[in-house]
Amino acid sequence: MRSRPVYGELTPRPGSGHLFVADGEGAEAILDLFQKAGAQASSLLEKSHIIYMPGPNGTDFGARLEALGAAQYHRSPSFASAQSRLKKVLADAHMGLQIYLAGTEGLMGQAQRDVIEAGLPHEAVQTEHRGSTVRRVQCVHCKGITENVRTDPIKCSHCGLHLFVRDHYSRRLAAFQGVNIDAEDPGQVPAAVERFK
Amino acid sequence: MSVKAPRISVTVAEVVEVNPLIKRFRFVRSDGQPMPPFSGGAHIVVEMDDHGTRRLNPYSLMSVPEDSSGYSISVRRDDTGRGGSLYLHQQVKPGMAMEIGYPVNLFSLDQRAKKHLMIAGGIGITPFISQMAQLTSLGGRFELHYSVRNRELGAYVDELKALYGDRIHLYFDDEGDKIDLDRLLAGQSFGTHLYVCGPKGMISWVRSTADAAGWPKGTVHSEEFLAPPVGQPFTVELAQSKKSITVGATQSLLEAMEAANVDAPYLCRGGACGQCETDVVRCDGHIEHNDHWLSDEQKASNRKIMPCVSRFGGTTLVLDR
Numbered sequence A: 001m002r003s004r005p006v007y008g009e010l011t012p013r014p015g016s017g018h019l020f021v022a023d024g025e026g027a028e029a030i031l032d033l034f035q036k037a038g039a040q041a042s043s044l045l046e047k048s049h050i051i052y053m054p055g056p057n058g059t060d061f062g063a064r065l066e067a068l069g070a071a072q073y074h075r076s077p078s079f080a081s082a083q084s085r086l087k088k089v090l091a092d093a094h095m096g097l098q099i100y101l102a103g104t105e106g107l108m109g110q111a112q113r114d115v116i117e118a119g120l121p122h123e124a125v126q127t128e129h130r131g132s133t134v135r136r137v138q139c140v141h142c143k144g145i146t147e148n149v150r151t152d153p154i155k156c157s158h159c160g161l162h163l164f165v166r167d168h169y170s171r172r173l174a175a176f177q178g179v180n181i182d183a184e185d186p187g188q189v190p191a192a193v194e195r196f197k
Numbered sequence B: 001m002s003v004k005a006p007r008i009s010v011t012v013a014e015v016v017e018v019n020p021l022i023k024r025f026r027f028v029r030s031d032g033q034p035m036p037p038f039s040g041g042a043h044i045v046v047e048m049d050d051h052g053t054r055r056l057n058p059y060s061l062m063s064v065p066e067d068s069s070g071y072s073i074s075v076r077r078d079d080t081g082r083g084g085s086l087y088l089h090q091q092v093k094p095g096m097a098m099e100i101g102y103p104v105n106l107f108s109l110d111q112r113a114k115k116h117l118m119i120a121g122g123i124g125i126t127p128f129i130s131q132m133a134q135l136t137s138l139g140g141r142f143e144l145h146y147s148v149r150n151r152e153l154g155a156y157v158d159e160l161k162a163l164y165g166d167r168i169h170l171y172f173d174d175e176g177d178k179i180d181l182d183r184l185l186a187g188q189s190f191g192t193h194l195y196v197c198g199p200k201g202m203i204s205w206v207r208s209t210a211d212a213a214g215w216p217k218g219t220v221h222s223e224e225f226l227a228p229p230v231g232q233p234f235t236v237e238l239a240q241s242k243k244s245i246t247v248g249a250t251q252s253l254l255e256a257m258e259a260a261n262v263d264a265p266y267l268c269r270g271g272a273c274g275q276c277e278t279d280v281v282r283c284d285g286h287i288e289h290n291d292h293w294l295s296d297e298q299k300a301s302n303r304k305i306m307p308c309v310s311r312f313g314g315t316t317l318v319l320d321r
């Protein structure tokens, strides 16, 4: 388990290709990057591949992203449906491909896990957090993952335990840790507060 | 490690002349016990009493990592160096008793890699020999590009070809061969890691080419042992130990501290690992920073020194040691 990940700001880097994976407001991080690239934007776009999905709050900037005119643009309804494409792109890629992730922590964490599995060190992946702060939480008791967690505590969507959402983040699971809150005193559960939006 | 770290007492089992410049030495434990395990890319320090100067020179292990019956190193003779390699070439004979340090690995294979692309120059081949043996028994993918001056000085060229076939690519300078690095790097599948060991110029060429081609830092690994340069003798005051020592022309500052029984830390003894970093209390003069550990800023400030390779010229140098 690692503590909270740190995110940066996407910056164009030299490379033979550029792969972007983003959800929701993450689209704007990509738009900003091409803005920053200035005169180099068009040559960058020729080598760019964008995989995009709407955010957990429903934000969908797909049309603006598509209008950028990257060599390849692909829109998916969710990360789960985009994942096989991402894995295929990584399997066929060569070294020199730059990876940029933007949007929610859940999306970036899951995409980063696939990139690490493909052999890249985690620090080689650029990330930028935009939009929703909802969390992907793993129940430490039943190991089930609850997506798009907004409140703390939450009820595990698998085993039904009340979980306190910790700041401990596992890169391997791409999830925050949820720990039973009323283990000592069953039924004593504080009111849920909206912590993640 | 430091000079007081435990050593392994060994016997020289074999000395083989590989070519006119390179000799291979095999050490077995004098007590008949198995050698400690190591991983490909590890090095040991070999202790020598070179005409009254005690040297601990680092050499990459080139034997098979699982082989605990002994360790092998290859040493290139440097006729203009400080004498460590000359000592090994001229004085060390089979049957001799010596002391070596425990293996330390500052150039290990990155297990996350899907493939290992290795680039060796000259004697820089040695760590790759143990790494390739390790990858072979673990089933890892690799490819080696090995550049040497000419066929005669191409150490282990035939052996490696026989063992690994077309995974070994050879380049002979005298025949005009050159690694087409741009093409080589562009064709590597995603998840490949790059390793380079050889002369300074080769390492910086490979590093800068990979950087420009978009290889992330964490996927590029290099090892260079700088031999401590010879220079003018100088005097150093050691504040903690309350000693004043003189560093001889062919001695390193680290060796001089060790000779004075000052317990100074080290790992690589080649200016790369950072282990020996020492605070400078006072400096009236000029530190010759020969390491590639300190930043340019740190070097300019003269507040730190790497005693394994760096020297001093001037009136007073006081170290916090």
Ligand code: FES
Residues within 6 Å of the ligand: B265, B266, B267, B268, B269, B270, B271, B272, B273, B274, B275, B276, B277, B291, B293, B306, B307, B308, B309
């Ligand atoms: S011992 Fe490694 S830098 Fe000096």
